[in-house]
Amino acid sequence: MxxxxxxxxxxxxxxxxxxxxxxxxxxxxxxxxxxxxxxxxxxxxxxxxxxxxxxxxxxxxxxxxxxxxxxxxxxxxxxxxxxxxxxxxxxxxxxxxxxxxxxxxxxxxxxxxxxxxxxxxxxxxxxxxxxxxxxxxxxxxxxxxxxxxxxxxxxxxxxxxxxxxxxxxxxxxxxxxxLDLFKGCEFIDSKEGKFYRDRFVSGFRKKIKNKIIQLPPELEKNAFQTKTFYEFDDRVTAPFFGYKDAKEYYMDCSCVRYxxxxxxxxxxxxxxxxxxxxxxxxxxxxxxxxxxxxxxxxxxxxxxxxxxxxxxxxxxxxxxxxxxxxxxxxxxxxxx
Known part of the structure; x- marks a missing residue:
């Protein structure tokens, strides 16, 4: 090419x-x-x-x-x-x-x-x-x-x-x-990645607020209390999809393993x-x-x-x- x-x-x-x-x-x-x-x-x-x-x-x-x-x-x-x-x-x-x-x-x-x-x-x-x-x-x-x-x-x-x-x-x-979700999350939560992190989390929160995404009450509350991407995955994404925590979620889904x-x-x-x-x-x-x-x-x-x-x-x-x-x-x- x-x-x-x-x-x-x-x-x-x-x-x-x-x-x-x-x-x-x-x-x-x-x-x-x-x-x-x-x-x-x-x-x-x-x-x-x-x-x-x-x-x-x-x-x-x-x-x-x-x-x-x-x-x-x-x-x-x-x-x-x-x-x-x-x-x-x-x-x-x-x-x-x-x-x-x-x-x-x-x-x-x-x-x-x-x-x-x-x-x-x-x-x-x-x-x-x-x-x-x-x-x-x-x-x-x-x-x-x-x-x-x-x-x-x-x-x-x-x-x-x-x-x-x-x-x-x-x-x-x-x-x-x-590739590695652990390292990727650490980066997106850093000063360098904050702009993009805030945009992504804001998009999810807007859908949750408008009831487009329907969460159990506890997870919905968590979604608006988290301050980092890791916290969002740990307290919202992971439990919603049946994972124990963000670490288990990242371990299972990081494509570098596959x-x-x-x-x-x-x-x-x-x-x-x-x-x-x-x-x-x-x-x-x-x-x-x-x-x-x-x-x-x-x-x-x-x-x-x-x-x-x-x-x-x-x-x-x-x-x-x-x-x-x-x-x-x-x-x-x-x-x-």
Missing amino acids: SSEAFKPKRFVQGKHLQTVYNTFFPPKNYLRSKYYFEDILLQLGDGSGDSLWLEHNPPISQYSSGPSWNGIYIVMIHGMEGTSDSSYLVSLAQNALLRGYGCIRMNLRNCGRGQGFSKGTYNIGQANDVQDVIDFVWKKLSHRIFLSGFSLSASLVLKYLGERRNHKVEAFSSTNPP IPDIRHSGIIIHSEDDPVAPPFDWEKIEWNRLPHIRTILSPKGGHVGFLTDPTPEIPDGRWLNKIILDYFDLKVDSGN
């Missing part, structure tokens, strides 16, 4: 600018106007009564002149407090459609248009939710599936693929995954200057034992940023799209 080495966009050099740029200058979203779309409310199989809101864009060739369908659907999942309309999912989906893919953008529980269709919330280890979506796509749309996760869901994708289950996935991408067991082809992209989820323990992973996984650790890029100056190869300046889709294109004909 000639464009593999990432070069930051002029005047968007810093890690924080790379991280927040798309919040202020998002790509135009044509996925519900220019392209055919379908909303899908998928009831989960865990007996909770919760449902996930999926946004389906079928291959262009199924309804118009355009690139022939390559037979593959990409299931895309957003990060913490993101939605199916997060800029990185929108831009990836629009580029993927133009390359002949079908796309499913998944909202985690009570996110995006799925707010109010679940009683509870999501966590970084909810691999069964991913399985339910994959099973749906396999049954209804295609037997050839690629999986793409970002930030929190990048870690979720790695955990999911490292578990023993019938994945039904051929290839994956994982962008800026938190990466050695991944047998699928994939690409993992991270940045050394990530101001939200630094790549702690990256160097401790024995990547040489995982030749089926391509890795890119860029010196710069921020957190799911990777904005570069437009070129003929990357006209929209969104480097991630090209890197991920070039990798997926290589896997289309290989059949994994």
